[in-house]
Structures are given as structure tokens and as C-alpha cells.
Amino acid sequence: MMNKHVFRTGWKKGAMLALTLTFGLAVAGCGTATPSKDGAQATGSAGQAGAASTDQKLVVYSAGPDGLAKKLVAGYEAQSGVKVELFQGTTGKILARMEAEKANPVADVVVLASLPSVQGLKKDGLTLPYPDAKNADKLNPDWADKEGNYFSTSASALGIAYNTKLVKTPPTSWADLAKPEYKDQINIPDPSLSGSALDFMTGYLSAKGDGGWTLFEQYKANGVAMAGANQEALDPVITGAKSMVAAAVDYMTYKAKAKGEPIDIVYPKEGTVISPRPAAILKSTQHEQNAKAFIDYLLSDEAQKLVADASLLPGRTDVKADKRANLDEIPLLKNNWEWMGEHGPDVTEKFTQMFK
Amino acid sequence: MGVLSVKQIRAWSLTFALIALALLIVLPLLQIFIQSVYVDGQLQWSAPFRTLAASRFVGVLFGSIWLGLCVIAGTTVLALPLAWIMSNTRLASWRWLDVVLLIPFMTPPYIGSMGWILFMQKNGYLEQLFPSLHFLTPFFFSFGGMVMIMSLHLFPFLYLLLRGALVRIGGSLEEAGAVMGGGFLYRFRRIILPLLLSSYGMGALLIFVKTIAEFGTPATFGRRIGYEVMTSEIHKYISSWPIDFGKATSMASVLLTACLLVWYVQSVINRKYTYRLIGGKGSRPSRLRVSGWTTGLSIAFILLLLMASIGIPYFSIIAASTMKLRGIGLAWDNFTLDYYKELLSWGSESMEALLNSVFLSLGASTIAVMLGTWFALVIGGSRTRLQRTVDAFSLLPNTVPGIVMVVGLILWWNSPWMPIPLYNTYGMVILTYVVLFVPYTVQYVKSAFTQVDTALFQAGQVFGGGPSYVFRRIVLPLILPGMLAGWMMTFTIASRELVGSLLILPPSVQTSATYIFAQFEQGQVSLGMAMAVISVGLTTLLLILMESLNSQRKWK
Numbered sequence A: 001m002m003n004k005h006v007f008r009t010g011w012k013k014g015a016m017l018a019l020t021l022t023f024g025l026a027v028a029g030c031g032t033a034t035p036s037k038d039g040a041q042a043t044g045s046a047g048q049a050g051a052a053s054t055d056q057k058l059v060v061y062s063a064g065p066d067g068l069a070k071k072l073v074a075g076y077e078a079q080s081g082v083k084v085e086l087f088q089g090t091t092g093k094i095l096a097r098m099e100a101e102k103a104n105p106v107a108d109v110v111v112l113a114s115l116p117s118v119q120g121l122k123k124d125g126l127t128l129p130y131p132d133a134k135n136a137d138k139l140n141p142d143w144a145d146k147e148g149n150y151f152s153t154s155a156s157a158l159g160i161a162y163n164t165k166l167v168k169t170p171p172t173s174w175a176d177l178a179k180p181e182y183k184d185q186i187n188i189p190d191p192s193l194s195g196s197a198l199d200f201m202t203g204y205l206s207a208k209g210d211g212g213w214t215l216f217e218q219y220k221a222n223g224v225a226m227a228g229a230n231q232e233a234l235d236p237v238i239t240g241a242k243s244m245v246a247a248a249v250d251y252m253t254y255k256a257k258a259k260g261e262p263i264d265i266v267y268p269k270e271g272t273v274i275s276p277r278p279a280a281i282l283k284s285t286q287h288e289q290n291a292k293a294f295i296d297y298l299l300s301d302e303a304q305k306l307v308a309d310a311s312l313l314p315g316r317t318d319v320k321a322d323k324r325a326n327l328d329e330i331p332l333l334k335n336n337w338e339w340m341g342e343h344g345p346d347v348t349e350k351f352t353q354m355f356k
Numbered sequence B: 001m002g003v004l005s006v007k008q009i010r011a012w013s014l015t016f017a018l019i020a021l022a023l024l025i026v027l028p029l030l031q032i033f034i035q036s037v038y039v040d041g042q043l044q045w046s047a048p049f050r051t052l053a054a055s056r057f058v059g060v061l062f063g064s065i066w067l068g069l070c071v072i073a074g075t076t077v078l079a080l081p082l083a084w085i086m087s088n089t090r091l092a093s094w095r096w097l098d099v100v101l102l103i104p105f106m107t108p109p110y111i112g113s114m115g116w117i118l119f120m121q122k123n124g125y126l127e128q129l130f131p132s133l134h135f136l137t138p139f140f141f142s143f144g145g146m147v148m149i150m151s152l153h154l155f156p157f158l159y160l161l162l163r164g165a166l167v168r169i170g171g172s173l174e175e176a177g178a179v180m181g182g183g184f185l186y187r188f189r190r191i192i193l194p195l196l197l198s199s200y201g202m203g204a205l206l207i208f209v210k211t212i213a214e215f216g217t218p219a220t221f222g223r224r225i226g227y228e229v230m231t232s233e234i235h236k237y238i239s240s241w242p243i244d245f246g247k248a249t250s251m252a253s254v255l256l257t258a259c260l261l262v263w264y265v266q267s268v269i270n271r272k273y274t275y276r277l278i279g280g281k282g283s284r285p286s287r288l289r290v291s292g293w294t295t296g297l298s299i300a301f302i303l304l305l306l307m308a309s310i311g312i313p314y315f316s317i318i319a320a321s322t323m324k325l326r327g328i329g330l331a332w333d334n335f336t337l338d339y340y341k342e343l344l345s346w347g348s349e350s351m352e353a354l355l356n357s358v359f360l361s362l363g364a365s366t367i368a369v370m371l372g373t374w375f376a377l378v379i380g381g382s383r384t385r386l387q388r389t390v391d392a393f394s395l396l397p398n399t400v401p402g403i404v405m406v407v408g409l410i411l412w413w414n415s416p417w418m419p420i421p422l423y424n425t426y427g428m429v430i431l432t433y434v435v436l437f438v439p440y441t442v443q444y445v446k447s448a449f450t451q452v453d454t455a456l457f458q459a460g461q462v463f464g465g466g467p468s469y470v471f472r473r474i475v476l477p478l479i480l481p482g483m484l485a486g487w488m489m490t491f492t493i494a495s496r497e498l499v500g501s502l503l504i505l506p507p508s509v510q511t512s513a514t515y516i517f518a519q520f521e522q523g524q525v526s527l528g529m530a531m532a533v534i535s536v537g538l539t540t541l542l543l544i545l546m547e548s549l550n551s552q553r554k555w556k
Helices: A001-020 A033-050 A065-078 A092-099 A115-123 A172-179 A195-221 A231-241 A249-257 A286-296 A302-311 A336-356 B003-036 B047-053 B055-088 B096-100 B102-106 B109-120 B123-129 B133-139 B145-170 B174-181 B184-213 B218-223 B230-239 B247-273 B292-321 B338-344 B351-380 B386-397 B402-413 B426-449 B454-462 B465-496 B498-504 B512-520 B525-555
Strands: A057-060 A083-088 A109-111 A151-163 A184-189 A244-249 A264-266 A272-281
Touching: A057 A092, A057 A249, A057 A286, A065 A083, A065 A286, A092 B351, A092 B402, A092 B498, A109 A286, A115 A195, A115 A272, A115 A336, A151 A231, A151 A249, A151 A286, A151 A302, A151 B174, A172 A195, A172 A244, A172 A302, A172 B133, A172 B525, A184 A195, A184 A231, A195 A244, A195 A272, A195 A336, A231 A244, A231 A249, A231 A264, A231 B512, A244 A249, A244 B047, A244 B512, A249 A264, A264 B230, A272 A286, A272 B184, A286 A302, A336 B047, B003 B247, B003 B351, B003 B402, B003 B426, B047 B247, B047 B351, B055 B145, B055 B230, B055 B247, B096 B102, B096 B292, B096 B525, B102 B292, B102 B465, B102 B525, B109 B123, B109 B133, B109 B145, B109 B218, B109 B386, B109 B525, B123 B133, B123 B218, B123 B292, B133 B145, B133 B498, B145 B184, B145 B292, B145 B465, B174 B184, B184 B230, B184 B386, B184 B426, B218 B230, B230 B247, B230 B402, B247 B402, B292 B525, B338 B351, B338 B525, B351 B386, B351 B426, B351 B465, B351 B498, B351 B512, B386 B426, B402 B426, B402 B498, B426 B465, B454 B465, B465 B525, B498 B512
Parallel strands: A057 A083, A057 A109, A184 A244
Antiparallel strands: A109 A272, A151 A244, A151 A264, A151 A272
């Protein structure tokens, strides 16, 4: 990977140099290209080694929910005195930004809402292992990386959200949504936009085998509509344009319910999938110590309490949530994360084609 | 003094314009192209073609083009009568209408679409107000509905161009036609239409590229009806895992080629049908054919248009922004202003976002107008190949989907060898807005400039005016309205720009648009809608202020 990286930027530099010259723009950029880059790298690493104690900065890219990310950052800032720059977006936005910044990475820590994508980062050698993270042993082992490349510090579960004014007796099984009484009344999030929806689909398929597609075929036949990311799928159910969301992210539903909206969620009896939300340090970090301290903070009692208060499942097994169903109350499918990571793109493709 | 130095100035100006355009626009886009042929660390020239060979792709491309053509038709139906009314009838004195008509254009497209969706959907506001009209829902959620929403969003744009052209045509030419016994239809066909064609061509082209490069409406409304276009495909590859810039950029290149082809056709039409209309003799508006019932009909048309383009979407937006619980719907005891209070409290995050938007777009629009005017003057009548190159380059940002342009800018400005540390600063945001919106000023100024007869400049020179004097006293006053329109346009769109801002804002910084988007993502639809009302209201106020200052100056 390192070799590839060097080769890549080297090639690009050459190409850009050539292009620049072709355009007759023998300007400052070309002449100083090589030294400025090497210089920047040298000062970068020197600064890191020599000035660890005066390093007061950290850049975090975090997927929502908005309020929680801000509280976590504020908590860490208060504890450490480090100034955090926070960029918030969906998992897709964050990955796009990282890709665009590939040649000159900015982020130190990323918090994503999808396990397969962080597994992808690990596979590409972009993550920095931190095996000594405090409290990492208390994390749910199913969602964490043994070598400490990522830490699932929170999670959501997927269920069926329904409008309580329109649905009087909620469905109890995934198969119920194929019943004729619900024809054209159900939304399902787009797996290409929602990492958790994709987790549900791949999780369901990994547990049920190829026969799992039958369920989605029945959904399609019953007029289930693919509708944007999670919140976009949920909103029409709140306003009553649709009755239910299949594979709804639970904490969003809890939040709307707490506000008083006519909405609730059920976890089907045959089991569902949990969508962990991993945090990882990037290998390119310029603020390694702060990044590690931030991970430690995310795993601390205080941060895990904030997670539970935001109606998410805490990543640590010894912390309980009181505003929502805890892990032991949610029936689970026997899903295979390895398989899910590998087959994500194919499932997305097949599913979006089917529901178009 | 004189000819030679003017020529020299022109040559230098042209060279610098090309360099500036290359640095700002062309090289960042080339970065994208490099990315598209460069797969997994290896150069693969065939990569884009492999993407394009994928079977679904052709359908998506035609989906985009068909949508673009239909929206041109839609905007024409709305803008042409309006432009005629506003240049030929007594209603032309309703100058406030120009500002009001910018509202649909200032409304972020995804917000406008949301407004329509909330109004028309099952159990939506229409059904809550008039339960018997629920049968309209399936008709609305169709391709026709999408064309309507997009036309209602984009028509002000075409209207401003067409009205400008009609005013310049003035009354005397048409009166001459009438004196010679030409009926209204004959005059329209033989006098107005040919004179209008170059402006219309320009406007229609811009509508076309705006439509096929638009992301907001396809993402909100198109997704509901399952209508796929290029931008939604590109966005998919660019923002969901696994990210594939290669596929996205290959598609973008095709989109770009399609747009350049259309541009070429337009420029041919333009060269063939441009006439010198401002010849120094002055012109006055025509008030030929205004009978009582024409005025009545005109008022009815305008009212209907305002109702559809502003009334309905803003009813939904405002209703949604004042609802305690969205699940309850329209009811007096469900009304609250809490969201506005929350937004406008001083020092709050939302206030900061709002101020960021205002200052960033003020900076960007001012720079964009200066750059754009310069480019437009360099382009002139696009007679030489170099001038046409400047023309094509300055149009590029309008023909590439915003998201692609923005990725190019990031790749370019965040390269390890880039000596200017602009990335992740406010400067980068301003630069991005400038690049994205400079084509507007270019278009407006060009449209004003190409219809000025060169005889005027020659007259200035004959009377001993140096280049700077001629520019100051003849060129500038004539292109000023174009510059002003460009400034207004840039300010309004920059203040609601979303796609670029999402990717390019430094961490911890928000604008009103990204704030709204974040609220929708977080399920705070009401808060987002309230912010939309405030930011659009604010821009409108600013424009009214400017318009009134402007008309006062005219009085003196």
C-alpha cells in the first residue's frame, strides 16, 4: 500500500507537471513542487515527535446523529483542552470527502455508521491500530476489530417503524409486510444511501442464504417503495403519506416518538440485524496522541452514557440504555459480517435494480 | 495612442483570461479525467469506455436529455408570455415583480420539491384542505410533475434574459412593422422572433444544462417516481460506499460532451442571428397592443404563475416550519413559532450558519462579477477561435454537474504539491462559488454586450476617447445592467449552494444550506424549513433594497 501510494502521487505529480508545462504555465507551483512536498512531510513528522505535548488539535469526521457527535466532541474538549474540528455528514459523504482528500488527508479520526465501510478502510491499510485503547475489552466483541483498527462505540438496531394512527396492530414478522393489506404503504431505505439498510439486507441474506431474496421479491410485488436514506424513508410515515418503514433505524424512531409524533417501532420475531457504528484512527493522522485520547474518551463511562441518552445502543456491553430496548431484548439473526462486507456492492446493485 | 495599444490590451487580456480559466476551471477538471482513467494505481485508458458500455447507462443518459428538453419547453411556456407582458404592457411598471420572481429561483430546488411533495402526497396539505382532490396525487407523482417542478424553479432565469432582449428590441422596429400593415402574428414571426432567437438560444441552453446538471429535484422527487438521471447516478458513485470516482467521472465526461455539443449548436445559431440593436439612437418601449382585456389576461397569467411557483411550495414550507408535530398536520393548536425563536437566537449555531452564508456569497458574487465581466469582454463577439475557447471554458462549470466540478477543485487545491494553502479555508469556499457561478455573469454581460453596435465604440474613438474613456463612458454603462443581473444571480444561488458546500466547507463550519440539509438528515424537518424561510426571506429583502436603491439612482 505504501509503495502504491508513493507511486501514485509520483505519477500524478509527473503528469501534472507535464500538463502544467503544456499549458505554458511555468509558474511557481512547478518549480517548488518536489521540495515543498518533501519539506512538508519532514516538518510534519518532526513536529509530531518533538511537540506531542503542545499539539492541541484534532480533526474528526463523524456520521450523525448530530447532537450526539457535538456532545461527544464537547466532552472530549473539556477533558483534554484539545480543539476539535468536526465535520459531520452521512457515511457516504465522509467517505467521499476522504477519497477527494486522499493525496493530502485532513481527518484524524472517523466515526462511521457502517461496519463494512470501516472494514474496507482497514483492508486498504488506511487505519492505524490502537490495541491499547482503554475499555476496549468491554466492547461487544462481534463488532470490534481484534487488532484494534476500529471500535464500535455505539450501534443501532433495524426494525419496522409504523404510524400509530394508521397501523393499529403492528406486524410481528418481516413476512407480514408482504400482506395485501399493506399494499403500496411501505417504504424501505435505499441501501446505496443508507449503510444500516444495507447491513439489514446483507445480514438477512447471510443468515437466510439465497432464499432470502424471496422476501425482497415479495416486498417488491407488494409495492414497497425504495425511498432515500433513513430519515427520508421515515418522514412520510410520520406525516401519514406511508404507513411503515421496513429496515428502519431504531434511534431515529425513538427520537421522533419522544417528541410526540405518532410513531413506534417493533423488532420482528425471527430476528433482525444490528448496525454498529465504528470509530477509527486514520494512519495519515498528524495528531496521533490526541486521536488515541479521543478513542479512549469514546469508550469511557461518560461518553457511553451520552450514547445511551441519544437512544443508541452503547458499544460497551456493561453499559445499559434506559430510553430504548437493550441488546438482550432484541431478537437477532445469525448474520456473518465477513460475508456482508464482501457482498455489499453486489447486494446493493441487485436490490436497487429490483426496486427501481 | 489608439489602435495598436487597444490591440495589445486585447491580446494580453485574452492570454491572461485563458491562464486564469485554465487554473480555475480546466486543470481541476483534467484532474478528474486523470482520476477516471487511473484505476487502482494503473493507467487504463479503456476504463471510462467500459463504464459507458454498461447497459443501463444509455437509458440514464437519455433520461437526462429528455428531461432537459421537456424543461426547456416548460420554462418557455412560462417565461415567454411573462417576458412579453413585462416589456410590452402597462404591467412593465411593476418592477417589484422582478424581485418576487427571483424567489422560486432562490428557493433551493430540493426544498421546493419537498414543498410540492408535502402538498400533493397522500394525506398531504392539499388533501387536508380539500379532501375531494386526493385523486390528483397519482397524476402529480409522474414525469410530468417533475418537469413542472423544475420548470417552475428555472423559468425566472429564462424570463430575465428574454425580457432584457425584448426591451432592447424596443418599440420602433415593431411599430415600423405595424405601419407597414403587419398584423400581430406577422410582426411576432418576422420581427420579434428572429431578434429574440439569440437570447432565447442562450437561455434555453442554460436551462438545458442546469436541468441535466441539477441534483436536488431528482434526488427528492425523481427518486420517488423512480426516474433516474445522470446526476443521481454520479452522486451515487461519489457518495456511497464503495466510492468510485472513476465511474462517476466517466459519466461526467459524457455529460460534459453532450452539453458542449448543445453549446456548439447554440453558438452557431447565435452567430447567425445576432443583430446590433443598440445603435445610439435610443429606444423606447412599445405599448402598441394593450387593450383592456389583454391587461386582464396578463394579470391573470401572472397571478396563476405566482400561485404555482411561490404560493403552493411556500405554503407547504411555512406550514411545515410552524408545526409542533408533523404527524398531526394542519391544525391551529399544532401551530408554533418556537423553531424561529431557536434559529434566530443570537450566537446560536444557526445564526452563525446564516451569517456565514451571507458573507461567503457576498464575497463570491463580487469576485465572480469582476471575473465574469472581464471574460465576457474578452469573448466579445466570439469571432476568433481563442475567443470561442474562452467562451467554452468559462461555460464549463455550468455544463458539469456541480458535484463533479467540486471534486475536481478539491483534487486540485488539496494536491500535496499545491503551494497555496487554500484548502479547508473560507477562501476555498469563495473560490468554489466563484468557479461554479462565474458563467452567469459571463452570460448576462455577453448578452448585453453582443447587441451593442461597434459603431458606438468607433464613435467614441473618433471623438478622441482613449480605450479607458471609451470603456468607462460607453461600454460600462451599457453592460452595467448585465453585471447587476449577474451579481444578483450569483449572490442568490451562492447563498443557497448545497452540493459543493457539503464537500468543501472546512470542518466545524456550516452555511444555511448545509444547516438545512443536516436538519433534514437528523429528522428536524420543521427546523430546516424555518431556516429555508429565513434565508430566502433575507436574500429577497437584500434584493429589494438593492432594486430600490437602483431605481432611485435612475430617477436622478
